[in-house]
Amino acid sequence: xxxxxxxxxxxxxxxxxxxxxxxxxxxxxxxxxxxxxxxxxxxxxxxxxxxxxxxxxxxxxxxxxxxxxxxxxxxxxxxxxxxxxxxxxxxxxxxxxxxxxxxxxxxxxxxxxxxxxxxxxxxxxxxxxxxxxxxxxxxxxxxxxxxxxxxxxxxxxxxxxxxxxxxxxxxxxxxxxxxxxxxxxxxxxxxxxxxxxxxxxxxxxxxxxxxxxxxx
Amino acid sequence: xxxxxxxxxxxxxxxxxxxxxxxxxxxxxxxxxxxxxxxxxxxxxxxxxxxxxxxxxxxxxxxxxxxxxxxxxxxxxxxxxxxxxxxxxxxxxxxxxxxxxxxxxxxxxxxxxxxxxxxxxxxxxxxxxxxxxxxxxxxxxxxxxxxxxxxxxxxxxxxxxxxxxxxxxxxxxxxxxx
Numbered sequence: 001x002x003x004x005x006x007x008x009x010x011x012x013x014x015x016x017x018x019x020x021x022x023x024x025x026x027x028x029x030x031x032x033x034x035x036x037x038x039x040x041x042x043x044x045x046x047x048x049x050x051x052x053x054x055x056x057x058x059x060x061x062x063x064x065x066x067x068x069x070x071x072x073x074x075x076x077x078x079x080x081x082x083x084x085x086x087x088x089x090x091x092x093x094x095x096x097x098x099x100x101x102x103x104x105x106x107x108x109x110x111x112x113x114x115x116x117x118x119x120x121x122x123x124x125x126x127x128x129x130x131x132x133x134x135x136x137x138x139x140x141x142x143x144x145x146x147x148x149x150x151x152x153x154x155x156x157x158x159x160x161x162x163x164x165x166x167x168x169x170x171x172x173x174x175x176x177x178x179x180x181x182x183x184x185x186x187x188x189x190x191x192x193x194x195x196x197x198x199x200x201x202x203x204x205x206x207x208x209x210x211x212x213x214x215x216x
Numbered sequence: 217x218x219x220x221x222x223x224x225x226x227x228x229x230x231x232x233x234x235x236x237x238x239x240x241x242x243x244x245x246x247x248x249x250x251x252x253x254x255x256x257x258x259x260x261x262x263x264x265x266x267x268x269x270x271x272x273x274x275x276x277x278x279x280x281x282x283x284x285x286x287x288x289x290x291x292x293x294x295x296x297x298x299x300x301x302x303x304x305x306x307x308x309x310x311x312x313x314x315x316x317x318x319x320x321x322x323x324x325x326x327x328x329x330x331x332x333x334x335x336x337x338x339x340x341x342x343x344x345x346x347x348x349x350x351x352x353x354x355x356x357x358x359x360x361x362x363x364x365x366x367x368x369x370x371x372x373x374x375x376x377x378x379x380x381x382x383x384x385x386x387x388x389x390x391x392x393x394x
Contacts, residue, residue, distance in 0.1 A: 002224060022223055023273040054393045061386040067372050072382030073389040075224075075278055079285065084389075086382065 005031055013052075013148055018087060022074070027087050029074055032148075034081040050078045052148070057083055059123050059150040066121040068114050069136070069143045088145065089137045094130040097174050104180050107135075110142040112187025115163070118144065120193050124158045126150045128166035130173055156194070160201035161210055163188070168210075217336045218350055220273060225280050229329030233272055234336070235263060235322070235353060236345035242320040245343065249316065256342060259294035261301060262314055263322035264358040265365060267377050267384065269350050274385055275300040276326060289392070297326055303366050303387035313365060321345075322356040 005017035013034055020028030034053060036045050057076045064070045075084040093111075096102050111133065118125065125132070126149030134143040153159070163185070170181050185202075189195045217234040239245075248256045259276075266272060279296040282288050290296045290307060302310030316323060325343060327335045340347060359375050362368075366387045373379065 004223065019223060023270060023277060024220065025270065057390060057393060061390055064382060064386055065368075065370070065373075073386040074274060075281065076389050076393050077281065077285075078393060079287075 001031070001033065011148075014081075019084075020087075022084070022087075027089055030071065030085050030087045032083045032085070034148075036081075049081045053078045053081050053083060055151060056147045059147045059152065060085070062121055062152070063118055063123055063144065063147075066117050066123075068117050069141045070147070071143070071145060088134050088143050090134045090143065091137070092131050093133040093135065094173060096135060097130060097177070097180075104177075105183060107142075108180050108183035109187045112184045112189075113191045114142050114144060115166075115184070116188045116191035116193075116195065119159045119162070119198065122152050122154050123147075124151055124153050124162050126162065126165075128162055129169040156197035156201045157205075157212075159198045160205045163198070163202050164205045164210060167206075217332065217339070217347065218269075219332055222273075222277055222280060224277060225284055228280050228284070230332070231273070231276055232327040232330070232332060232335050233269070233350060234325045234339050234343075235348050235350050235356075236325065236343050237263075237322050237348050237352075237356070239321050239323050239343060239345035241344040242316050242323070243318045245323075246316045246318055246320075257294070257327065258339060258342070259297040259326040260316045260343075261298055261324040261326065262317065262320055263324050263353065263356040265301065265314055265362055266324060266353055267357050267359075267362065267381060268353055270381065271301075271384055271388075272324060272326070274388055276328075278388065280328070293328065294326070300388065300391075303391050305392060324353075 001017060002019060005019045007015060008018050009016040015033050015035060017031040017033070018028055019031050022029035034049050036049060053076065057073055060070050061073060064072065071088055072086040073083065074086065093107070097104065125144065125147065127146060132144065132146045134145055136143060167181055170177050185199065189199065192198070217232055220231040220233065222228065222231060245256070245260060276297055278300045279293055282296060283293050288296050290299050295311060298315045299307055299310045301314040304310060323343060323345065325339050327339070362380070366384050368380065368383050373383065
């Protein structure tokens with residue numbers, strides 16, 4: 001990694017650095033580097049990492065093109081398993097909700113609308129949490145980040161699980177926010193072209209959990 | 217002429233970018249490129265497909281990154297820079313669209329490394345036009361053509377540069393990504 005890059009987060013799949021400045025942009029950029037998993041066969045590992053990097057970049061762009069606010073892509077290097085992207089100046093939703101000063105109804109409507117748009121272009125995020133949603137400082141636009149587990153799917157099942165993951169994230173990180181999540185779903189319903197099959201699947205998913213039963 | 221530093225590859229030296237308007241000798245410049253005249257040492261970009269300096273730097277950054285990692289698709293770094301403005305993998309089409317054409321009047325010249333004084337003089341000797349600051353790039357941008365070439369024709373996308381730039385950046389970054 002470049003000397004001036006500062007490590008800001010280390011996850012299970014990747015390390016995230018901040019590089020300031022970047023090509024005259026004083027806000028710099030975010031460098032996300034997936035690291036290799038030593039427990040995997042090197043050939044397989046390379047192939048998987050390569051594929052996931054390009055998948056993440058493509059999903060990011062697909063959403064951006066559909067009018068969802070996501071970080072802009074600057075450079076994608078699948079060989080080095082690295083994505084250079086826009087550094088969002090803002091705060092994660094988790095902190096905003098915990099602080100409790102923001103108008104949560106406005107937030108919920110924005111979240112529902114953004115998720116609806118995302119599912120309408122068949123992008124399933126795969127890791128929706130309040131840490132992966134941000135609000136920009138300058139215009140309070142809702143940004144979806146971290147498409148590391150995202151993929152393209154038309155199945156209502158996958159979209160329903162996406163919503164279910166967010167619901168669980170809400171109930172575990174923000175107790176007593178059932179009404180807020182309901183409002184997100186209401187907004188989702190009004191904005192999403194194919195909300196019905198997804199929401200009825202959600203009922204099913206709630207009963208059985210994220211994993212599909214393989215019995216019978 | 218303005219100079220820039222690439223954070224990823226500072227070892228390649230400073231980057232020099234000039235914008236020329238009222239260029240009179242586009243036909244000659246294009247012929248020299250076709251003849252592979254090595255004395256024409258700049259990447260020449262059609263300014264009407266450029267919205268700002270950041271877009272230029274992204275293309276240069278990508279081209280140099282590919283050069284350093286041994287992944288150039290074209291023969292030289294200068295042609296690679298022009299190619300990397302494009303969102304498609306078609307080399308000849310990219311060079312035709314984003315490079316000099318016979319009727320070009322606004323051109324961006326890019327040089328990598330070297331002495332700034334010498335480069336500015338040599339650029340002005342090659343390109344018969346008026347040197348203007350990079351801040352006047354928007355005067356020459358053809359938004360309609362930019363939207364067409366970068367495939368940003370959806371009605372929900374506005375002509376606003378702040379909205380277009382992230383999409384242009386994404387289209388450029390995703391080229392060659394399988």
